[in-house]
Amino acid sequence: MNATTIEQELRQALTEACQKELGSIGLETDLVHELELDSMASLRLLAVVEKRFDIRFPDHLLGEYRTLQRLINFIATAQEEAS
Amino acid sequence: MKIGLIAMSGIRVRTPELAELGVTLPQFVNRGKVVASLPSLGLLTVAALTPDDVEVVYREIQDVKPEDDLEMFDLVGISSFTAQIDEAYALADRYRAAGVPVVLGGLHVTLMPDEAAQHADAVVINGAEGAWPSLVQDIRRSELQPRYEGLRSGVFKAPNYVHPRFDLLRGRPYNRVTVQTSRGCPLNCEFCAASLRITSAFQQKPLDCVTEEIKAAVSVTDQPFLELADDNTFINKKWSREFLRAIAPLGLNWFTETDVSVADDDELLDLLAESGCRQILIGLESPSGSDLGQVDPGNWKQSRSDRYLEAIDRIQSRGVSVNGCFILGLDGHTPDIFQEVKTFVERSGLLEVQLTVMTPFPGTPLYQRLHNEGRLLQERYWDRCTLFDVNYKPSGMSVEELETGLRWLFEQTYNDEQFNKRKRNYIEIVKARL
Numbered sequence: 375m376n377a378t379t380i381e382q383e384l385r386q387a388l389t390e391a392c393q394k395e396l397g398s399i400g401l402e403t404d405l406v407h408e409l410e411l412d413s414m415a416s417l418r419l420l421a422v423v424e425k426r427f428d429i430r431f432p433d434h435l436l437g438e439y440r441t442l443q444r445l446i447n448f449i450a451t452a453q454e455e456a457s
Numbered sequence: 458m459k460i461g462l463i464a465m466s467g468i469r470v471r472t473p474e475l476a477e478l479g480v481t482l483p484q485f486v487n488r489g490k491v492v493a494s495l496p497s498l499g500l501l502t503v504a505a506l507t508p509d510d511v512e513v514v515y516r517e518i519q520d521v522k523p524e525d526d527l528e529m530f531d532l533v534g535i536s537s538f539t540a541q542i543d544e545a546y547a548l549a550d551r552y553r554a555a556g557v558p559v560v561l562g563g564l565h566v567t568l569m570p571d572e573a574a575q576h577a578d579a580v581v582i583n584g585a586e587g588a589w590p591s592l593v594q595d596i597r598r599s600e601l602q603p604r605y606e607g608l609r610s611g612v613f614k615a616p617n618y619v620h621p622r623f624d625l626l627r628g629r630p631y632n633r634v635t636v637q638t639s640r641g642c643p644l645n646c647e648f649c650a651a652s653l654r655i656t657s658a659f660q661q662k663p664l665d666c667v668t669e670e671i672k673a674a675v676s677v678t679d680q681p682f683l684e685l686a687d688d689n690t691f692i693n694k695k696w697s698r699e700f701l702r703a704i705a706p707l708g709l710n711w712f713t714e715t716d717v718s719v720a721d722d723d724e725l726l727d728l729l730a731e732s733g734c735r736q737i738l739i740g741l742e743s744p745s746g747s748d749l750g751q752v753d754p755g756n757w758k759q760s761r762s763d764r765y766l767e768a769i770d771r772i773q774s775r776g777v778s779v780n781g782c783f784i785l786g787l788d789g790h791t792p793d794i795f796q797e798v799k800t801f802v803e804r805s806g807l808l809e810v811q812l813t814v815m816t817p818f819p820g821t822p823l824y825q826r827l828h829n830e831g832r833l834l835q836e837r838y839w840d841r842c843t844l845f846d847v848n849y850k851p852s853g854m855s856v857e858e859l860e861t862g863l864r865w866l867f868e869q870t871y872n873d874e875q876f877n878k879r880k881r882n883y884i885e886i887v888k889a890r891l
Binding site (some may be wrong): 393410412414415417418421422424425430433436451 | 609632679682708710735736778808872874877878880881883884885887888891
């Protein structure tokens with residue numbers, strides 16, 4: 375899966391999860407701030423991404439994945455390593 | 458006529474070592490900060506009880522700094538928690554010195570009316586229903602009385618019930634808004650200083666009133682998170698199921714406080730998740746039943762403690778996290794309690810943990826008992842009623858052991874490693890439900 379496909383799938387997954395349109399959100403935009411997510415909502419989004427892409431974020435870095443770009447990079451790397 | 462309603466609800470830990478710890482482990486005072494940032498539902502109710510031809514201005518303490526000039530009104534109503542009551546009294550004194558009549562109300566004032574009366578032209582005891590309309594009428598006639606007693610029953614029935622003035626919150630940066638569905642709690646815990654002290658019995662608001670209030674409350678902010686301002690929301694399981702079905706279509710994210718009996722009812726738990734409940738706060742108080750003997754008169758919590766872990770599992774498996782609250786320093790607690798709580802928290806998978814020290818709020822049965830037993834460290838310590846500062850001699854350890862144990866437990870519970878473990882547990886629960 376290339377970065378563009380990952381981004382499309384990611385935007386779709388997050389849109390469904392938070393029931394908000396993510397179309398205009400930039401790759402480097404802080405999702406927690408932009409979507410005004412509380413701590414539990416942030417964790418639920420990470421759960422959605424982990425399940426959708428069959429990945430697992432490192433526990434000590436859970437607070438780091440706050441932009442689409444960081445999520446895409448992690449997913450791409452994880453998929454590369456898996457293949 | 459213009460009435461200013463001022464809410465003061467900031468809480469600051471007083472013990473220097475704990476205050477310092479709060480900087481490095483900020484999660485340990487998180488719940489206190491959330492509570493302090495909530496709008497004052499009591500004053501919004503007072504505003505709604507005020508006749509339409511009177512202008513009402515709602516302010517919170519951050520709007521009223523000691524060095525600032527006073528905003529002038531024809532009458533000021535001030536409400537505050539025990540921990541900040543002395544600041545409320547100081548503000549009241551300033552207004553009175555400037556010739557503005559002051560009314561004090563709220564939980565602390567209800568429990569300590571004679572003290573409050575020294576700083577006010579009038580005090581309102583209990584809720585404002587049944588008192589405030591008469592008070593406004595009296596001030597218009599320049600016949601303000603020193604004391605008004607609000608109703609202790611029937612507050613959610615016509616003609617006493619009013620819909621709080623949520624419109625006064627519009628344009629303010631709240632990330633949580635509050636609605637009350639009930640007053641009181643039949644468990645009647647000895648330490649509780651919440652709404653059960655202003656009501657004669659548990660009172661439940663009619664469902665249509667609650668849903669209308671919720672719609673009004675969430676409409677004043679862009680990203681509302683709803684907090685129910687109840688002592689114990691799910692006492693009546695039938696009402697609770699109807700309530701959850703009614704709010705499910707509203708698309709809410711919300712939080713409330715209740716007891717472990719919520720876990721007895723599978724249908725209720727499913728409805729909780731479907732209605733957008735994200736977290737419930739439960740006063741577990743202590744992991745061991747042997748320490749819970751004096752907590753509530755019916756020993757209900759003691760009878761339930763052996764099922765705490767199972768209850769937490771059943772609730773969290775629905776994706777609703779539990780904020781488990783523990784009170785350190787209960788009679789019967791020895792220095793072993795700190796390790797016991799640490800072990801329980803790690804086994805339980807609780808997403809959030811609230812650790813507080815037993816606090817004898819003035820006017821509570823706990824205060825009276827400790828006073829009678831000569832165990833209060835000072836006669837007056839209201840600014841230390843923060844839930845973190847120790848104000849009494851514990852029965853099973855020294856004051857120093859309690860303070861040291863608390864700090865140790867804070868460090869063990871609120872560090873990054875434990876916090877990340879709790880977050881991972883919650884992520885796995887959510888994934889299992891996707």
